[in-house]
Amino acid sequence: MATGKELIAQSKWAQTLTPEEKGRVDAETVVRTVPKGSYVCRRGEPVHFWIGVLEGLVKIATVSHAGKPATFSGIPSGGWFGEGSLLKDMPRPYEAVALRNSEIAYLPRGLFLWLLDNNARFCRVILEQINERLGQAMAIIESDRLLGPEGRVAQCLAGMFNPILYPRIGQSLRFSQEEIALLVGLSRQRVNQAVKVLQERDVLEVQYGGVAVHDPEKLRRFQE
DNA sequence: TCATTAAATTGTT
DNA sequence: AACAATTTAATGA
Numbered sequence: 157m158a159t160g161k162e163l164i165a166q167s168k169w170a171q172t173l174t175p176e177e178k179g180r181v182d183a184e185t186v187v188r189t190v191p192k193g194s195y196v197c198r199r200g201e202p203v204h205f206w207i208g209v210l211e212g213l214v215k216i217a218t219v220s221h222a223g224k225p226a227t228f229s230g231i232p233s234g235g236w237f238g239e240g241s242l243l244k245d246m247p248r249p250y251e252a253v254a255l256r257n258s259e260i261a262y263l264p265r266g267l268f269l270w271l272l273d274n275n276a277r278f279c280r281v282i283l284e285q286i287n288e289r290l291g292q293a294m295a296i297i298e299s300d301r302l303l304g305p306e307g308r309v310a311q312c313l314a315g316m317f318n319p320i321l322y323p324r325i326g327q328s329l330r331f332s333q334e335e336i337a338l339l340v341g342l343s344r345q346r347v348n349q350a351v352k353v354l355q356e357r358d359v360l361e362v363q364y365g366g367v368a369v370h371d372p373e374k375l376r377r378f379q380e
Numbered sequence: 381t382c383a384t385t386a387a388a389t390t391g392t393t
Numbered sequence: 394a395a396c397a398a399t400t401t402a403a404t405g406a
Contacts, residue, residue: 332388332389332390333389333390333391334388334389334390344389344390345391345392345393348390348391348392352391362390364388364389364390364399364400364401365388365389365390365400365401
């Protein structure tokens with residue numbers, strides 16, 4: 157099992173750091189295990205950290221006044237989130253819940269802002285990430301309003317192939333149908349039907365504990 | 381390495 | 394939501 161430091165070093169942004177900066181990151185970043193179903197962070201709390209999913213799967217969601225949850229996106233291993241909230245001085249607008257046992261890194265706000273101020277390459281990587289996330293948000297809005305369950309599942313999975321937000325994801329996505337259901341906001345049963353339809357259409361292959369996608373473009377083009 | 385058991389996931393109602 | 398069937402992971406001989 158790789159250590160927290162090793163997993164952090166694999167991130168794209170970590171490659172931009174000087175040895176001194178790397179030292180501060182290692183010294184100040186806290187890594188903890190978050191069990192399945194527990195909060196990684198809560199809505200409304202002060203934003204003190206930039207958060208990384210070293211291992212596992214986390215969903216970003218909010219809860220309506222009626223108590224209905226709405227998922228915005230899923231963050232798999234290697235993904236970092238919350239940079240937008242760190243730049244604003246507001247309580248955290250969304251909550252994050254671990255969908256499986258996960259290793260989560262918490263990088264202090266002060267260190268994050270210091271890196272932005274002092275390292276232009278780091279700053280650029282973060283800009284790219286925010287830009288990618290905007291594109292992803294647009295895609296989610298579109299699929300939510302225009303597509304049926306099969307299309308939503310397809311777009312959700314296709315979003316996981318974004319190489320800028322989530323580097324090093326192979327062609328096999330190890331997300332169980334239950335996890336996919338929690339991410340797209342459908343019942344597990346409906347997701348089970350949807351992935352079978354997608355398999356019929358030759359867009360993906362259903363496997364035990366996940367799906368295999370041989371052609372992400374084809375998945376992205378599935379707009380029904 | 382193989383067989384047995386427990387746990388996770390799937391498929392269906 | 395509940396159930397049975399299937400697959401994987403873990404355990405010990």
